[in-house]
Each structure stands twice: as C-alpha cells, then as structure tokens.
Amino acid sequence: AQTVTQSQPEMSVQEAETVTLSCTYDTSESNYYLFWYKQPPSRQMILVIRQEAYKQQNATENRFSVNFQKAAKSFSLKISDSQLGDTAMYFCAFMKLSNQFYFGTGTSLTVIP
Amino acid sequence: NAGVTQTPKFQVLKTGQSMTLQCAQDMNHNSMYWYRQDPGMGLRLIYYSASEGTTDKGEVPNGYNVSRLNKREFSLRLESAAPSQTSVYFCASSEARTGGLLANYGYTFGSGTRLTVV
Numbered sequence: 657a658q659t660v661t662q663s664q665p666e667m668s669v670q671e672a673e674t675v676t677l678s679c680t681y682d683t684s685e686s687n688y689y690l691f692w693y694k695q696p697p698s699r700q701m702i703l704v705i706r707q708e709a710y711k712q713q714n715a716t717e718n719r720f721s722v723n724f725q726k727a728a729k730s731f732s733l734k735i736s737d738s739q740l741g742d743t744a745m746y747f748c749a750f751m752k753l754s755n756q757f758y759f760g761t762g763t764s765l766t767v768i769p
Numbered sequence: 770n771a772g773v774t775q776t777p778k779f780q781v782l783k784t785g786q787s788m789t790l791q792c793a794q795d796m797n798h799n800s801m802y803w804y805r806q807d808p809g810m811g812l813r814l815i816y817y818s819a820s821e822g823t824t825d826k827g828e829v830p831n832g833y834n835v836s837r838l839n840k841r842e843f844s845l846r847l848e849s850a851a852p853s854q855t856s857v858y859f860c861a862s863s864e865a866r867t868g869g870l871l872a873n874y875g876y877t878f879g880s881g882t883r884l885t886v887v
Contacts, residue, residue, distance in 0.1 A: 660811075691875060693878075698880075699857065699881045699883075747811060755800055755863055755864075757814070761811040
C-alpha cells in the first residue's frame with residue numbers, strides 16, 4: 657500500500673524567510689510522480705510543483721523547490737522569500753503510473769508579516 | 770478555459786435528503802475523480818472513472834453513487850444524506866495512460882463543494 661506522511665500539521669514563517677515542508681512516502685513502485693499542491697482559503701487546489709521519480713534533478717518553480725531523496729522516500733518542499741500569499745494548506749501527493757493518487761494530510765502554513 | 774467546473778459551491782441538506790453534485794471538464798481528459806476532504810484526513814477518494822463508461826470504488830464509497838454521463842461529465846449522488854457526509858467535495862480530472870510516462874501528468878481540480886448535512 658502507498659502512504660504519504662506529512663508530519664508537520666502546522667508551520668509558520670516570517671515574510672521573506674525560507675521554510676521547508678516535509679513529506680515522506682512509502683511505495684514499492686520504482687516509477688511514479690510526486691506533487692505539492694497548495695490550497696489557499698479560497699479552497700482551490702493549485703499545483704505548486706511536481707517531480708518524476710526517474711529524474712534525479714530536483715524540480716524548481718520560481719521560489720519553490722523540492723529536495724527529492726528517492727532512496728529515503730522523502731520529498732520536501734522549500735519555499736524561499738516567503739510571501740503573504742503563500743499562506744495556505746499544502747498537500748504532498750504521490751501518483752502511480754496507473755494514475756492513482758495518494759495524498760498526505762496536509763501542512764497548514766502561515767506567513768507572518 | 771474553464772478546466773474543471775463543479776456545481777454547486779455550497780449546499781445544506783437535511784438528513785435523508787438526496788442530491789447530485791455535478792462535475793464537468795473541458796480538457797478532454799479520460800479520467801475523473803471524486804474526493805472528499807475532511808480536517809486532518811487529507812483527500813480521500815470516493816469513486817473514480819478511468820475512462821468513459823467505467824467507474825470504480827475508491828477508499829470511501831459507502832453512501833455514494835456516481836455516473837460517468839459522457840467523457841466530460843462525472844456526477845456524484847448522495848441518495849440519503851447523513852451528517853457524516855458533511856465535507857468538502859472535490860472533483861478532479863487527469864490524462865490517463867496505463868503505464869509509461871505522461872507528458873502532462875497530474876490532476877486538475879474543481880473549486881470544491883462545501884456540503885453540510887444537518
């Protein structure tokens with residue numbers, strides 16, 4: 657069975673600082689995809705960043721980057737230069753090649769002015 | 770480009786009432802999904818449809834039924850609503866390919882439906 661664990665229910669960061677959200681997963685698959693989704697108060701689920709497991713290079717999207725450690729089954733999200741608009745719930749997700757998704761329970765991030 | 774459209778956005782039901790949540794996507798995706806989101810539990814899959822004409826149970830299907838009306842539309846029905854079904858419901862769609870690597874993988878989510886059963 658696949659599981660995704662986010663061990664930090666809540667986090668806060670000062671505006672302009674850097675914060676890292678952790679995610680670990682468990683799978684016997686060798687090829688898969690990993691995602692971070694952001695859910696602001698508007699409730700919309702927004703894709704932040706994604707990573708193919710076969711790629712060793714960590715994905716980056718502007719201020720968002722990941723630290724993907726395949727052997728450790730770890731997929732953390734780093735947000736640099738945090739902005740007030742980054743305040744949201746962040747979900748880590750795992751997807752098998754068959755398109756089945758598994759979500760973590762989320763980390764609530766608050767950016768403090 | 771609307772993406773995934775869910776209706777309604779909010780709904781209050783009395784216990785025992787029925788209702789259908791509607792979902793439509795305009796991205797020509799094969800697969801569609803219904804999730805519920807509850808505090809501390811992330812998103813849990815209710816039902817999914819890998820392709821037009823097929824539906825399968827997810828993690829929490831009890832109390833729900835679905836219909837894949839056509840490639841665009843995937844509805845979720847509560848036949849007799851219960852307070853335990855108070856939740857936020859998300860529809861999502863994705864490209865589907867069994868095995869191999871997807872060029873544009875991942876889900877596109879609707880904006881959610883907040884359902885309260887009293």
